[in-house]
Amino acid sequence: MVWCIRGCVGPRCDRRVRRQLGGLAEPQLVAAPVPVDLAVIRQLRSSALALDIYAWATWRMSFLSRETAIPWEYLQDQFGSNYHRLRDFRRRFSQALATVLKHYKAGIEPRSGGLLLRPSAPSVARRR
Numbered sequence: 444m445v446w447c448i449r450g451c452v453g454p455r456c457d458r459r460v461r462r463q464l465g466g467l468a469e470p471q472l473v474a475a476p477v478p479v480d481l482a483v484i485r486q487l488r489s490s491a492l493a494l495d496i497y498a499w500a501t502w503r504m505s506f507l508s509r510e511t512a513i514p515w516e517y518l519q520d521q522f523g524s525n526y527h528r529l530r531d532f533r534r535r536f537s538q539a540l541a542t543v544l545k546h547y548k549a550g551i552e553p554r555s556g557g558l559l560l561r562p563s564a565p566s567v568a569r570r571r
Contacts, residue, residue, distance in 0.1 A: 477505045478567040483546045492539040495522060500549045501566045513558040 550561030
């Protein structure tokens, strides 16, 4: 799989980034791709956590049909295995989420028990 960023020039810009996906990931991505906004990716590139949250939110919003609550513990298992204390993870995750939500107006609201996800438009509109 090759990702290309059009219009990217300069010594710090890699025009092609190769990613190899093994196991079940690649067939799932090919069967049900979810587009991401490369302008948002560029804005978030300095934070791996923000990039992960953006990709996850874009994917979740692509099929979310009703409000869904996700506990902080589940999010920590997925995004923050290197955080020993839940409160440290929550603080860092919330900061990164706030950055993501500046660029993608997803229906995600931090709550005391976790996140509340509301169905919203995907980051990139579906083709007709």
